[in-house]
Amino acid sequence: MFSPNLLQQLQNIFICAFLGSYLLLGCNQPAKQNTQIKKDYIRAIPGENDTIPVAVAEKGEVLIAYSDCYTCHKEDKKSIGPAFKDIAKRYPVQTPYLDMLAQKIISGGSGSWGRAVMSPHPKVPLTDAKIMASYILSLKENK
Ligand code: HEC
Structure with a gap:
């Protein structure tokens, strides 16, 4: 009933299925690396x-x-600069x-966050800059 030809074909199907799942598992690898990169970004x-x-904070x-920060930063999302919430995730409030x-x-x-360059703000007084930094870190969730 089973010709040697058919057996040969069945064998080929099994080999293909095995190789296919092997390749699929191999394809999962880069996805894992991506989440790793995200984690390292923070x-x-x-x-x-x-x-x-x-x-x-207010x-x-x-x-x-009133400054130019929002041309490069967003609260939630990475823009030219990192999201303020991502900055808050990285640094402890100290x-x-x-x-x-x-x-x-x-x-x-x-x-610190990549190759994009933040412009200097020499006219911002140090006390104001500290208050700005406090606002950014106040966006930390689950304090
Ligand atoms: C020209 C675009 C641009 C403007 C305008 C800008 N930023 Fe940035 N900012 C960036 C970039 C790009 C980075 C990431 C720098 C790095 O990787 O070291 C950054 C990083 C930061 C960081 C994190 C620094 C670190 O070392 O982790 C803070 C805090 C920050 N910005 C606050 C501000 C504030 C406050 C203003 C407004 C006064 C402002 N930024 C305006 C582009 C900008």
Whole structure:
């Protein structure tokens, strides 16, 4: 009933199915790497969070709205610059990080989030820059 030819064909089908699933599993690999890249983009720094007074965060939001920040930043989504919420995910609310971010707002630069360059803001006073940084980190979820 089974000709050797048919057996040969069945064998081929099994080999193809085996190779097919092997290739499919292989295709899953890059997807895993993608989530890895996303995680590395945030690079969350562990640490305790100080509280940011609501009045300070509100003032920072106003200062940012009156500056040019929103031409490159969005609250939720990556634009030319990182999303403010992504910045909040990376840095703990602590004075050294607020100081560092305030300096970066004034001096600009690149390399922390990729190759895009942030323009410098030499006219922003250091105290204002710290208040802006406080607003950005106040967007941290599940504090
Ligand atoms: C010309 C576009 C541009 C403008 C305008 C801009 N930014 Fe940025 N910003 C960027 C880019 C690009 C980065 C990422 C820099 C890097 O990778 O180091 C960035 C990064 C940041 C960071 C994170 C810095 C770090 O090292 O993690 C903060 C905080 C920030 N911006 C705040 C501001 C504030 C506040 C303003 C307005 C005063 C502003 N930005 C205006 C493009 C911009």
